Amino acid sequence: MPLLFRKVKELRNHLKGLKCDRDKPVSVGLVPTMGYLHEGHKALIRESLLQNDITVVSIYVNPTQFGPNEDYQRYPRDLQRDMAICEDLGVDVVFAPTDEEMYPLGFSTEVYVKGLSEVLEGKFRPGHFKGVTTIVLKLINVVSPDRLYMGEKDYQQLKIVERMVKDLLLPVEVVPVKTVREPDGLACSSRNVYLSEEERKSALSIYKSFLLAQELINKGIKDAKTLRQKMEEFIRSFPLVRKIDYIAFTDKDLNPKIEVEKGDRILVALWVGNTRLVDNWEVS
Numbered sequence: 001m002p003l004l005f006r007k008v009k010e011l012r013n014h015l016k017g018l019k020c021d022r023d024k025p026v027s028v029g030l031v032p033t034m035g036y037l038h039e040g041h042k043a044l045i046r047e048s049l050l051q052n053d054i055t056v057v058s059i060y061v062n063p064t065q066f067g068p069n070e071d072y073q074r075y076p077r078d079l080q081r082d083m084a085i086c087e088d089l090g091v092d093v094v095f096a097p098t099d100e101e102m103y104p105l106g107f108s109t110e111v112y113v114k115g116l117s118e119v120l121e122g123k124f125r126p127g128h129f130k131g132v133t134t135i136v137l138k139l140i141n142v143v144s145p146d147r148l149y150m151g152e153k154d155y156q157q158l159k160i161v162e163r164m165v166k167d168l169l170l171p172v173e174v175v176p177v178k179t180v181r182e183p184d185g186l187a188c189s190s191r192n193v194y195l196s197e198e199e200r201k202s203a204l205s206i207y208k209s210f211l212l213a214q215e216l217i218n219k220g221i222k223d224a225k226t227l228r229q230k231m232e233e234f235i236r237s238f239p240l241v242r243k244i245d246y247i248a249f250t251d252k253d254l255n256p257k258i259e260v261e262k263g264d265r266i267l268v269a270l271w272v273g274n275t276r277l278v279d280n281w282e283v284s
Helices: 008-020 039-051 079-089 128-143 152-167 190-194 197-203 205-218 224-235
Strands: 003-005 028-033 054-059 093-095 147-151 173-177 241-250 265-272 275-282
Touching: 003 008, 008 054, 008 093, 008 128, 028 039, 028 128, 039 054, 039 079, 039 147, 039 173, 054 079, 054 128, 079 093, 093 128, 128 152, 147 152, 152 173, 152 265, 152 275, 190 197, 190 275, 197 205, 197 265, 197 275, 205 224, 205 265, 205 275, 224 241, 224 265
Parallel strands: 003 093, 028 054, 028 147, 054 093, 147 173
Antiparallel strands: 241 265, 265 275
């Protein structure tokens, strides 16, 4: 079973001891999660295990990245289940702090990446990325990892964390890991448990719309406006899609594109029933 730590000081002392007890430098990988681990998280963990001597998985549902009407209270939590998954994979350390440990009384410092945090998800979830970058920086400061593992499924989050690391000269390498999908194409997400059987069928509209867009691009249709229209018409044909927040075409750095080419990204956010789903696709 992985060692479980709740306190920052205790985890720091443990990691410091590991480094002191070894004759050669010890590499540490950090996999930040909000728990309820799925195949996407497992891919991050496996990558860290391959590349590092020590793998730390953080499990913390961060309140500052949820808006006032979002799903913070009902977000799935099961630490015992997550610990068992970490044990099966061979994780060394799990860090599952309390709110009081991560945000002590009087906490008043935030980290914010301008520009990138204000578009797409940032437009629909004001303050979300401020919570993300603040907690990720705190976790980096606690663990002092050599590498930080993040999934491409939340592509905008990945690019924002990369920017923060670069801008603040943080001594950590951000390692992107490809999106992991269920056998039917639905991107792995802890929020998938919210979906009923019928809602899941409509949730597949995102993945299938990516395939449609890729097919059109392969046929020579590169105009983003036309592609967006075709994707929207297709997605709206699914009965339980309640609302589309955005369908965006960008380059790899999230700059909007008018003409789509290889290496660009298609990003989608929509609601199926009461569940909000995000996904993205790299144009090939």
